[in-house]
Amino acid sequence: MDESQLSLRLSRAASYVEPGDHLADIGSDHAYLPCALASKEKVAFAIAGEIVEGPFQAAQNQVKRLGLTEKISVRLGDGLEVISKEDEITAITICGMGGLLIAAILDSGLKKGHLTGKERLILQPNIGEKTLREWLVAHCYTVTAEELIEENDKIYELMVAVKDPSKKPTATATQLTFGFYLKDENSAIFKKKWQKELEKNQRILDSLTKSSTDQTAKSIQFQAEIQEIEGVLK
Secondary structure (H helix, E strand, O other), rough: OOOOOOOOOHHHHHHHOOOEEEEEEEEEOOHHHHHHHHHHHOEEEEEEEHHHHHHHHHEEEEHHHOOOOOOOOEEOOOOHHHHOOOOOEEEEEEEEEEHHHHHHHHHHHOOOOOOEEEEEEEEEEOOHHHHHHHHHHOEEEEEEEEEEEEEEOEEEEEEEEEEOOOOOOOOOOOHHHHHHHHHOOOOOHHHHHHHHHHHHHHHHHHHHOOOOOOOHHHHHHHHOOOHHHHHHHH
């Protein structure tokens, strides 16, 4: 297995893993990402973390089948609890989850000492990107790269973040919602993502106006969101 066999979204995440990294891939899904990187000797060591027994066994079988047991440790545990200090992890990948869940995993790892702040975070939320950016900024992480990836009719955001304790990053409300770089790049996929969001919000607003109960507060909220998206798309 190599990077050419990965899905598009995982191959883009893999591109931010640096040669010699000690990688922890959380929610590893058959350990596809660690296996692809280890088979090409792009990581010195990797952990494939799973919280459920079935996926854990599947990842173990994949690693054994490819003869990568010396380079990849498959571990059963909750989030970053699969990491120990001796692993000297330099990069963490968390892909294909909601931003709220990714933020919760990072927060728990930070509080329990499994996240040191020295790791490069390579995160791929499929929803709730704003929540994740808010967590990163609040915990002194700087987002250094962002991408949008479309695959199987779904659009994923990819963000890379590093922590510098000497700096306190700031972010505007617009950056938290639309990204630090994505808005300025204004790509076709960016427009597609936010056009879909605009249409969804407009449908919700239409349903609120037809409600038999007072929905004034919610209507005002969605009107504001619609205006913000329209402004960005222009």
